[in-house]
Amino acid sequence: MTINDVTSRISQIQSQINLLTPASNPVSSAAFANALSATSLTSTASGGMASAGATADGLAVVEEAKQYVGVPYVWGGTSPTxxxxxxxxxxxxxxxxxxxxxxxxxxxxxxxxxxxxxxxxxxxxxxxxxxxxxxxxxxxxxxxxxxxxxxxxxxxxxxxxxxxxxxxxxxxxILPDAAPVTSTSPTTTASVSGGGVPSFVPYADAFNTAGRTYGIDPMLLSAVARQESGFDAAAVSSAGAQGLMQLMPATAKGLGVTDPFDPTQSVAGAARLLKDLMSRFGSTELALAAYNAGPGAVLKYDGVPPYAETQNYVRSIMTTMEATT
The missing domain is CATH 3.90.1720.10 (endopeptidase domain like (from Nostoc punctiforme))
Structure with a gap:
């Protein structure tokens, strides 16, 4: 092994350690992307998008209805006015x-x-x-x-x-039912054959399993988890979002997630939701915007909403994804 090999290996280990640092000392998206790239693993789990499922549509129904809050009651009325x-x-x-x-x-x-x-x-x-x-x-x-x-x-x-x-x-x-998300036994393999999230990333098995099950890029799930909670499965936001993927209680229930603090359930629920949002809006960027700001906001602005938080959210995750491909 040459000195260059040793230096390269030390840099890789340092990147891996940074990824395991808790949310209180987060690493940059670039560091996250570089560490994933260093593994030379490429995701192949993303596939064709299925029809929108009931749970995401149920949440979208609520978002659609919210836009009419404040409209006057008119007996016999059926219009937005x-x-x-x-x-x-x-x-x-x-x-x-x-x-x-x-x-x-x-x-x-x-x-x-x-x-x-x-x-x-x-x-x-x-x-x-x-x-x-x-x-x-x-x-x-x-x-x-x-x-x-x-x-x-x-x-x-x-x-x-x-x-x-x-x-x-x-x-x-009115909507069709969707199968509930349940916990599954974690896999013991270090990485997914043919591509996936590398084993040194927290909850890699959950991301890879959900990615295979729902046809979502495991790297995307991992990047969302990092952005949402800093890989903290016990995280609770000021708005009440819970767990690794920061699901709101009503959203978790609609997705069949019985325990949002269970990382396996949380990731599976988020994978299902992202799959449905990607199917509905036709792009990863819009699906991420809907995940952050709600489907109603994406529909209202016919694109990524002009909210600084949402725009930064989408940009950060997409930058991470682009750096790993």
Whole structure:
């Protein structure tokens, strides 16, 4: 071994040690990229994108509905300038290709039943039969998760976000179900044959396994984890995002993640979400923007939103990815 070989090996080890440094002493994206590049591993896990799944669409339904907060209630209204409760539901779901009935009583028979609020997911319809004068339900709303809903309440009030006031009489799911994410036994191999995240990166097995399962580049998952939490599986943000991939509780529930602090579940949930976002928006950049700022923001601005945080987020991860290819 020559002196140059020794020097090169020392530099590589130093890079690896930097990657294991906790979030309190983060390394730069360039250092992260250089260390990954030094392994000479190239990811081959990314494949063709599948159709958008229910969980990401459920979150997108909520984001779509949020844009109408503040719009006046208009009885019989079905437009962005004024709407009633069923008009809101119909307008929102129309954006995703669902032609729901016009009135709440008929909407409450669409899709399929959900047994209880404990099983409700973002995007589900929740409805009440408050009046004996009508046949069937007379008020319907879109469930957001975490006990919140979006509704067009009544004359004199605007579309708003409120706590679910009582147990709904009807809960319906319009979107297709997705299989829940469950923990899997970690692999013992140091790296994925044919490419993947190298073994010295924290949680490499989780990134590689999720990448194979959902057809997402494991390097992308690893870069998102570094950006989101600094590889801290116990991280909790000021906004309430949890775990390695910083999933909000409602998002985690919608993705079937029962424990966001379990790194395997967190990475698998994030992989599923990113896969769906990439399928919906057609590019990694827009998928990352939606992961950070929400699908509604990407739809609103027809691209990466003009938020400094989101633009820096996308730029940092894409720079890391470009440096590893």
């Amino acid at each position: 004024g709407m009633d409760c069923s008009g809101l539901v119909q307008l929102v779901y129309k954006e995703f290709g669902y032609d729901l009935p016009r009135v709440s009583a008929d909407q409450a028979r669409a899709g399929r039943p959900v047994a209880s609020m404990a099983e409700a997911r973002p995007g589900d319809l929740i409805a009440w039969d408050n009046s004996s004068r009508n046949s069937g339900v007379d008020h319907i709303a879109i469930y957001m998760g975490d006990g919140k809903m979006i509704e067009a309440p009544r004359t004199g009030l605007d579309v708003r976000i409120v706590d679910v006031p009582s147990t709904p009489d009807v809960i319906r799911r």
